[in-house]
Amino acid sequence: MTQANLFDGATLLTIDDTPQNLELISAIFFDKGCRVLEAASGEAGLALAREHVPDLILLDVMMPGIDGYEVCRRLKADPLTRETPVIFLSALSDTSSQVAGFAAGGVDYLAKPFKIPEVIARCDIQLRLLSEIRERRQSERLLKNVLEMSREGIAVLDPSCSTDYRWALANPVMQQILRRDVLTGLSLAETLPEALAPELAELCADARAQGHAEREIFFEGSWYQISAQGLTARSGPDEAPTHSLSLTFRDITPLKELSLMLAKEARQDGLTGLANRRCFDETLRREWDFCARNQLPLSLLLCDVDHFKAYNDTYGHAEGDNCLQQVAQGIAQTVRRPTDLAARYGGEEFAVILPNTPMDGARFVAQMICEKILGLEIPHRDSESSQWVSLSVGVASVIPAQGESSELGQQNLIEASDRALYAAKQGGRNRVELAEQFASID
Ligand SMILES: [Mg+2]
Numbered sequence: 001m002t003q004a005n006l007f008d009g010a011t012l013l014t015i016d017d018t019p020q021n022l023e024l025i026s027a028i029f030f031d032k033g034c035r036v037l038e039a040a041s042g043e044a045g046l047a048l049a050r051e052h053v054p055d056l057i058l059l060d061v062m063m064p065g066i067d068g069y070e071v072c073r074r075l076k077a078d079p080l081t082r083e084t085p086v087i088f089l090s091a092l093s094d095t096s097s098q099v100a101g102f103a104a105g106g107v108d109y110l111a112k113p114f115k116i117p118e119v120i121a122r123c124d125i126q127l128r129l130l131s132e133i134r135e136r137r138q139s140e141r142l143l144k145n146v147l148e149m150s151r152e153g154i155a156v157l158d159p160s161c162s163t164d165y166r167w168a169l170a171n172p173v174m175q176q177i178l179r180r181d182v183l184t185g186l187s188l189a190e191t192l193p194e195a196l197a198p199e200l201a202e203l204c205a206d207a208r209a210q211g212h213a214e215r216e217i218f219f220e221g222s223w224y225q226i227s228a229q230g231l232t233a234r235s236g237p238d239e240a241p242t243h244s245l246s247l248t249f250r251d252i253t254p255l256k257e258l259s260l261m262l263a264k265e266a267r268q269d270g271l272t273g274l275a276n277r278r279c280f281d282e283t284l285r286r287e288w289d290f291c292a293r294n295q296l297p298l299s300l301l302l303c304d305v306d307h308f309k310a311y312n313d314t315y316g317h318a319e320g321d322n323c324l325q326q327v328a329q330g331i332a333q334t335v336r337r338p339t340d341l342a343a344r345y346g347g348e349e350f351a352v353i354l355p356n357t358p359m360d361g362a363r364f365v366a367q368m369i370c371e372k373i374l375g376l377e378i379p380h381r382d383s384e385s386s387q388w389v390s391l392s393v394g395v396a397s398v399i400p401a402q403g404e405s406s407e408l409g410q411q412n413l414i415e416a417s418d419r420a421l422y423a424a425k426q427g428g429r430n431r432v433e434l435a436e437q438f439a440s441i442d
Contacts, residue, residue, distance in 0.1 A: 006127040008033035011052055015045030015071065016060040016089070021112075025058055025089075028116055029123075042066035046074055049081045056126055058119075059106070061090035061097065069104040076105035083133075085126040089114060147171040153178075153224075153249030156231070157188060157204070158242065164189050165204060168244065177224070177249050195219060203228050207245050216256065223256035224249045269344040271321055272328030280343035280351055287339070287355040288410050292400035299362030299397040301352040302417040303331065303369060306390045306429040308348040310382040323378055323389055324348060330372045335365065351417075359397040359434060366393040366432040374430070385429040394421025396435035 093111035153174035206213035207228035
């Protein structure tokens with residue numbers, strides 16, 4: 001691979017009070033493709049440097065007026081010309097002169113009479129360094145833009161001890177999320193809000209162990225998808241790798257709210273807002289296993305709106321729906337423990353799961369529900385049981401046997417409740433009937 005000719009198109013300023021030197025330098029670099037500017041004094045050189053901002057300056061030391069050291073100091077003090085590398089070309093070859101040149105801000109020092117190939121080689125090095133600095137600065141600018149424009153919180157964490165990290169870098173969004181003006185240099189432990197600290201510590205530990213880790217968290221009213229990615233970098237060939245992490249926070253609130261709503265809808269009965277059949281099945285399965293493990297009684301109520309077909313015939317289906325909504329609300333208001341579940345079982349049937357509740361307690365809840373619905377005083381003129389809408393309820397209770405087929409046991413419990421419900425209807429409706437004791441396994 002041939003290296004790019006960095007002289008081609010570069011602007012070079014040569015400052016020297018000896019016309020022959022100016023001519024020689026100009027000729028050499030003109031041949032290399034440079035645009036060469038000449039100044040015969042320090043003052044003229046400074047003016048040209050400000051006007052053209054050259055890529056490289058070759059500077060004589062001994063000149064009438066301001067000398068080369070002073071020219072260099074002024075170039076370095078001016079933000080416009082500060083970056084331009086300055087190489088001294090001087091007849092003063094002693095060490096103290098050279099040191100003075102570096103102290104003034106020069107990057108190199110060549111003694112006159114100079115050798116042409118050496119001048120070219122030294123200039124080439126400086127142009128190469130300058131080009132690398134510019135490229136690096138450009139990519140840093142781009143990276144900074146990306147970080148600042150990003151809508152995600154982005155950070156790099158360096159390990160500070162075996163369990164904690166230090167913020168090596170954090171973009172504005174990250175600072176905003178954590179409500180911090182400054183993160184860089186501080187430790188993770190001292191900057192994280194309490195609500196976030198354990199989750200993030202775990203995430204970092206996972207990323208350290210597996211290379212990558214991700215989780216969703218709810219923090220200060222928003223949902224974030226947080227991911228941590230291991231960055232194994234070595235600072236030198238003999239250095240041990242440093243296990244830094246990149247950390248991103250993505251706000252997924254709208255998406256998350258939608259999915260939570262859909263998940264809720266998937267478990268909710270559209271008409272009444274109670275749990276639907278699917279949610280009932282899942283809950284019964286879960287509570288069955290819980291009660292079996294802990295040898296606790298599990299009770300189930302099946303409730304049926306009395307003479308509901310007649311209600312629909314008399315008042316119409318819209319009123320029928322309205323009636324079901326009121327009944328559902330009445331049941332929900334009566335079943336208050338957080339582990340209890342009221343569900344629409346189908347049509348005008350409702351079910352209530354009562355974990356850790358024996359038959360007596362379940363009967364009490366069933367009676368309360370019946371009274372509550374009757375107390376709503378929803379007129380039902382074609383009911384043979386009451387002038388108001390009423391319920392028939394069947395109650396069954398069991399302590400699930402351990403090791404029993406859970407599915408068969410649940411089926412038995414439902415059938416026992418259903419038989420009790422049938423008995424309540426046969427007995428004249430508007431009443432509670434209890435299932436006969438049944439063995440949950442035969
Ligand atoms: Mg001179």
